[in-house]
Amino acid sequence: MRDxxxxxxxxxxxxxxxxxxxxxxxxxxxxxxxTVDVHQWVSGxxxxxxxxxxxxxxxxxxxxxTLIGWKVAGLLGALVATxxxxxxxxxxxxxxxxxxxxxxxxxxxxAIQNGLRPIGAxxxxxxxxxxxxxxxxxxLGWAVAFAVTAFMTWRATTHPMLLLAIGAxxxxxxxxxx
Amino acid sequence: MSTPAHPVSLFxxxxxxxxxxxxSFGGGLTAWFHREVVQVRGxxxxxxxxxxxxxxxxxxxxxxxxxxxxxxxxxxxxxxSTTALIGLLSAPFVxxxxxAAVYHHLVALPGFAAIMGGVAAAAVGMLxxxxxxxxxxxxxxxxxxxxxxxxxxxxxxxxxxxxxxxLVLAPLSIAxxxxxxxxxxxxDEKSPPETSGDA
Numbered sequence: 170m171r172d173x174x175x176x177x178x179x180x181x182x183x184x185x186x187x188x189x190x191x192x193x194x195x196x197x198x199x200x201x202x203x204t205v206d207v208h209q210w211v212s213g214x215x216x217x218x219x220x221x222x223x224x225x226x227x228x229x230x231x232x233x234x235t236l237i238g239w240k241v242a243g244l245l246g247a248l249v250a251t252x253x254x255x256x257x258x259x260x261x262x263x264x265x266x267x268x269x270x271x272x273x274x275x276x277x278x279x280a281i282q283n284g285l286r287p288i289g290a291x292x293x294x295x296x297x298x299x300x301x302x303x304x305x306x307x308x309l310g311w312a313v314a315f316a317v318t319a320f321m322t323w324r325a326t327t328h329p330m331l332l333l334a335i336g337a338x339x340x341x342x343x344x345x346x347x
Numbered sequence: 348m349s350t351p352a353h354p355v356s357l358f359x360x361x362x363x364x365x366x367x368x369x370x371s372f373g374g375g376l377t378a379w380f381h382r383e384v385v386q387v388r389g390x391x392x393x394x395x396x397x398x399x400x401x402x403x404x405x406x407x408x409x410x411x412x413x414x415x416x417x418x419x420x421x422x423x424x425x426x427x428s429t430t431a432l433i434g435l436l437s438a439p440f441v442x443x444x445x446x447a448a449v450y451h452h453l454v455a456l457p458g459f460a461a462i463m464g465g466v467a468a469a470a471v472g473m474l475x476x477x478x479x480x481x482x483x484x485x486x487x488x489x490x491x492x493x494x495x496x497x498x499x500x501x502x503x504x505x506x507x508x509x510x511x512x513x514l515v516l517a518p519l520s521i522a523x524x525x526x527x528x529x530x531x532x533x534x535d536e537k538s539p540p541e542t543s544g545d546a
Contacts, residue, residue, distance in 0.1 A: 190407045190510050221454075222447045225463045227371050228439020229409050235440060236447050247444055255432065258408020259416045263428045265406060266399070266420040276526055282398040284521030286481065287491040288513070289401035291498025293377070293478035296410075297471040298503040310468040317472025318479075329379040329473060333370065336469025337462040344461040 174242045177208065179253045182234050186257035193231035200234065210241050306340070313339055355390055355422045357430045363388075364415055364434030371411065371439070371470075378473035380414065381480075390422055397481045405513060411435065490523035 181203045185196040197220070204210045211219065219240070223233040231254060238250025272278045301310045313336050321327060367380050377400065384390045391399075399421065403413035412432055419431030446453055453459060485491040494516055501512045 187407045189409060190508075193409050218450060219447060222450050223443055225453075225459075226439060226443045226446045227369055228436065228443060229371075229411050231409050232436075232439055232443045235443055239444055239447065244444075247440070251436065251440060255409065255412050255436065258406065259412060259428065259432055262403065262406050262408060262413040262416045263420055263425065265402060266417045266428075267424075269398075269402060270421060280521050280525040282394065283491070283524035284494075285401035285405070285517065286397050287485050287495035288498050288516060288520060289397055289404060290478050290481040290485065291495045292404045292502060293400070293474055293481060295499050295503025297474040297478065299506075300467065300471050300474075304464055304467050306464045306468060310464065310471070313465060313468035314472035314475060317469045318475040321473065321476040322479075329376070329382065330370065332473060333466045333469045336467075336472070337465035340461040340465030340468070341458050344458070 175246065175249045178238050178241060178246060178250050181208065182238075182250055182253040183257055185234075186254050187261065189231070189258065193229055196231065197233070200237070204237050210237060215240070309340065309343055355388075355427075357423060357426065360419060360422060360427060361430050361434040364419075364431045365438055368435040369438040369442075371435075376470055376473070377411070377414065378470070378477040380418070381477055384418055391418070393480070395421065400481070405509075405517075488524075490520065494520040494523070 182200075185199060188199065189196045201213075201216055205213050205216050216237075219236040220230075220233050223230050223236060226232070232251070234254045235247050235251045238253075239247035242249070269278070297314065301314060304310055316339075317332050317336065320332070363383055367376055367383070370376060370379070381396055385393055385396050396418075399417035400414060403410050403417055406413055412435060415431040415435045416428045419427035419429070421427070423430070482495055485495050498512065498516055501507045501516075502509060
């Protein structure tokens with residue numbers, strides 16, 4: 170049974186779910202090691218291609234694991250790999266969220282909530298900076314990001330879809346002339 | 348407790364997560380989620396949303412799915428979390444496999460990379476704006492402002508690993524936010540009442 174590729178997928182991926190501390194970028198190195206070197210499900214080049222696909226399509230970049238499951242065992246493999254990655258951390262998060270909401274209004278709840286809020290805000294801004302760094306779009310990426318920030322301060326009710334479209338249009342225009 | 352008076356329908360929750368998942372290029376669509384859940388639908392307060400965001404970041408796992416699980420739990424419990432998670436992942440699941448199948452054609456499309464880059468940059472801009480919203484009030488509380496700046500520098504600039512940074516900053520920040528007798532009242536006034544959910 171341990172040789173069943175679906176079981177192997179679960180054994181490799183499920184632990185990564187709880188190792189992804191600070192976001193999914195923490196799992197890429199161990200995932201590459203397991204899938205390329207140990208199990209040889211994909212070549213190093215394929216791994217990078219799948220990584221790129223997961224990045225440019227909607228959804229978390231960690232859907233790279235979905236693609237690895239797909240390579241290993243088709244659609245069923247994709248489904249198993251996806252569930253193996255998202256279920257363990259979701260169950261943990263569910264448990265914490267339920268406990269958290271149950272104690273709303275207590276003194277320590279207020280302290281934790283107010284204490285974690287500036288950390289969350291700092292992480293949010295740091296996350297934006299890191300995304301811009303990964304995208305590697307240079308000054309244009311920063312300019313569009315700050316323009317959107319300024320625009321939303323001025324017109325808070327603008328629909329996100331419109332802002333995303335404007336960002337895409339600016340990139341297209343600048344790339345076309347340069 | 349501040350769950351909305353009439354429970355949010357699972358279909359509405361699924362639909363919202365489906366749309367946000369469908370457009371979450373580059374990973375930065377927390378701002379859209381916040382807009383729909385807090386501002387447009389009034390399903391949660393700012394305080395509830397941002398404390399959930401902190402939990403979603405701090406717990407291991409994928410931040411965006413953790414956030415969906417938190418919102419789903421808040422609105423409808425276990426079935427809500429499941430619905431939100433499936434909603435968020437169902438469109439990307441199909442699209443990522445389809446895209447991998449035609450990858451070599453996709454990258455050859457003119458303008459494809461530019462469009463993706465522009466969408467991701469705009470999403471980051473929305474995230475910055477949400478960070479400013481979340482930080483509102485921090486300037487009146489010096490320790491909070493210091494924690495915010497320290498978190499940003501440690502993670503965003505120094506790129507230190509999250510866990511040790513949290514182990515140092517979180518206890519300090521929580522201790523500094525412990526409600527003292529004098530201001531316990533003001534923190535109470537700020538949080539609960541606006542969550543009638545009738546909006």
